Amino acid sequence: MANSEISEITQILQDWNDGDEDAKERLMPYVYEELKRQARMLMSRERKGHTLQPTALVHEAFIRISKQSGIGWKNRSHFYGIASHLMRQILVQHARTRSAAKRGNNPVHFSVDDVQLPVEQRAESILALDEVLGRLAEISEEQSRIVEMRFFGGLTNEEVAEALGISSRSVVRKWRAAKLWLYRELNQ
Template structure:
């Protein structure tokens, strides 16, 4: 990673810190490739003895960026927030690509057992979940963020609590109700 990119990333993070939402968009190209690569690594590990851990993926992407850019990442949890958002974006982008090809196939069923969801429907399921999550964010932004961090970022309750500076118990409670709400909305689709 070049010097220029380093200072650019630092600047972007600064902007993000200052509440500039479009900083995320600018950060995307830097982090996107790394996260995508990490996602591939993770997914190809199905034969290994390790559970797929998106947390690890985010950690990995984070560490690699930190290492390569030489930035001292003061705010670790801050990065997880970004990474979860990006992870969501990456997965949704891919789902869109995929769904575009299969446009017009079967109607969607979000089944209780994930293993029963046909592959060709999973991409659509991600897209739907993405939409529903946007809806949730309209009336409970924090809860949507928690879902995003957990489902897309693979963070656990403790990590989320740290990132959002709330108690772990609160995260647990929010997750509980969010889960019910999301599932109901998914079932309606």
């Protein structure tokens, strides 16, 4: 992405902060492809024939973003961080809906790095990860956000660092620590 495009996105987000209602519509062409890339990455982890498609996930996330008020957008990385959080929420809601009829109490064990699970375990795995991320947020909100942006949003260490206002080295260190903590929690 060219620096001029990054600057344009930041300016549009600032316009949105300033109350420009047209800014939301102007933003979509700039961010759509990146949001769709994130959604495709997330959906590639789902079973074939999943009822939620990447395009629908992007549109639902953008609708939810558009309804947000008072966010105080900082930059494009902040925007993508919020978008990845919302996509995670949408996938979790979708997984809850799918597994509502099953209601089994069998714990699901999996690794954050290895999400290629049997079809019947994917919805439960997303729910298990969401639950554990909630517990991680109680311990370290920052590590929870890093996991969310890396795992659900597909952001790079540099993009996460920019969104959180910390160094890339801190992201790498906290990502490593969070993965270890999650591994222990998910495989107890």
